[in-house]
Amino acid sequence: MSFAENCEEAILNGNVELAEKLANKAIKENIDINIAIDAFSLAIRKAGDLFEEGEFFLPELMRSAEAMKVAMAIFEPVLMEGKEDRFLGKVVIGTIEGDIHDIGKTLVAAIMSAEGFEIFDLGADVPVDKFIDKAEEVGADLICISALLTTTMVGQKRLIDNLKQRNIRDKYKVLIGGAPVSRKWVEEIGADGSAENAVSAVKLARRLLEK
Ligand code: B12
CATH class of the missing domain: 1.10.1240.10 (Methionine synthase domain)
Structure with missing residues (x-):
């Protein structure tokens, strides 16, 4: 075999x-x-x-x-x-509230950390406000939200809407991911991007923050 x-x-x-x-x-x-x-x-x-x-x-x-x-x-x-000896930016990452799927999110966090991002991993089932409060507290560059259920994906939209309501949407790049996330959903909710796996997620994060 x-x-x-x-x-x-x-x-x-x-x-x-x-x-x-x-x-x-x-x-x-x-x-x-x-x-x-x-x-x-x-x-x-x-x-x-x-x-x-x-x-x-x-x-x-x-x-x-x-x-x-x-x-x-x-x-x-x-x-x-193989952790790179460099600092690429601060990332707040977690799986959205109502969702306990954390395997993919943890992989994305590990590979981002190895690449040189400073990671604040909030775990799974994380309320929208907790993502935002943490990002504000640590001065994050990037917020990464994982969702594996079609019923919890709406939390990704709620998070972006909350950033807009607080007038801080432009302070952060927002990446979303998880099996049900499509390009259409990224556009619909106004996220900065998505990636199918951890390696592409890191490449995209680098590209977004280099701009
Ligand atoms: C493992 C698993 C579980 C485990 C989770 C264990 C854990 N600690 O994570 C357990 C058994 C607990 C579980 C429970 C449930 N599950 Co489940 N689960 C899965 C399964 C089989 C695999 C998910 C996984 O780990 N994949 C492997 C990782 C490596 O891949 P990934 O998660 O997709 O992540 C990669 C990318 O998506 C991307 N990525 C992920 N996050 C992010 C974030 C960002 C920012 C970026 C850029 C990229 C990115 O990079 C990752 C690494 O390469 C999926 C099937 C599937 N096709 O996804 C079902 C699945 C997600 N589960 C499903 C369901 C229905 C459930 C339950 C509701 C079942 C139930 N009746 O209770 C519960 C939900 C509980 C809850 N409230 O969350 C459905 C969802 C259907 C839907 N349309 O919503 C699926 C699709 C199975 C199915 N085909 O029916 N599940």
């Missing part, structure tokens, strides 16, 4: 030990870390598809997520090892 097939097996079976073993193997054998993370990400999305199709129930999805989190926790310090 290929590495990707093994990852799929570990995630779909919610096999924490195998996920852990594969993540360590990837590091030991110098497999490109982004390729390894992609393999795990594809597998967890497959678990989501099975859930949507009624083949998986919530406990199974939760076990898959647990295996995914264990693997990502092994990659995180390795991502940080």
Whole structure:
């Protein structure tokens, strides 16, 4: 079986030990870390598809997520090892209120940190005001809002609307992300951009702040 097939097996079976073993193997054998993370990400999305199709129930999805989190926790310090010795800006990041999906957000935060951004990670289920208050407190350059549910995406819009109401919209670049986010949604709510994965998120953040 290929590495990707093994990852799929570990995630779909919610096999924490195998996920852990594969993540360590990837590091030991110098497999490109982004390729390894992609393999795990594809597998967890497959678990989501099975859930949507009624083949998986919530406990199974939760076990898959647990295996995914264990693997990502092994990659995180390795991502940080290559941390660039530079300061690109301050980033407030979190998953919007009502939403507990934090795997993707944490990956974006880790890669941004390794690239040289200073990260203020508020975690998951974060109220709109908390994002804004933190950004004001630390003098952030960028606010990053993750949402994985179609029902919680509206929080991304609410955050931008609140910035406008407080007359501070122009102080921050706002990036949004998460599986349901589309280009159309970015335009509709007036965000500064979105990215499909953590690596593109960092590239976009750099481009926006260089301007
Ligand atoms: C894992 C998972 C869970 C885990 C979450 C564990 C955790 N701590 O995160 C658990 C089991 C707890 C869970 C719960 C639920 N889930 Co869920 N879950 C998923 C699943 C399978 C994978 C998400 C994931 O981790 N992906 C891997 C990461 C690496 O990818 P990512 O999150 O997309 O992030 C990448 C990019 O999007 C981007 N990105 C992410 N954030 C940001 C932010 C910025 C600023 C930028 C630029 C980029 C960016 O970069 C990231 C890294 O590459 C998805 C399926 C899917 N296709 O997304 C369903 C999914 C999101 N869940 C779904 C549902 C319905 C639920 C529940 C409501 C189920 C229930 N009945 O209770 C609950 C919601 C609880 C809540 N209130 O939040 C649905 C949502 C459907 C919808 N249309 O809204 C999905 C799509 C599954 C499905 N196909 O039905 N879930």
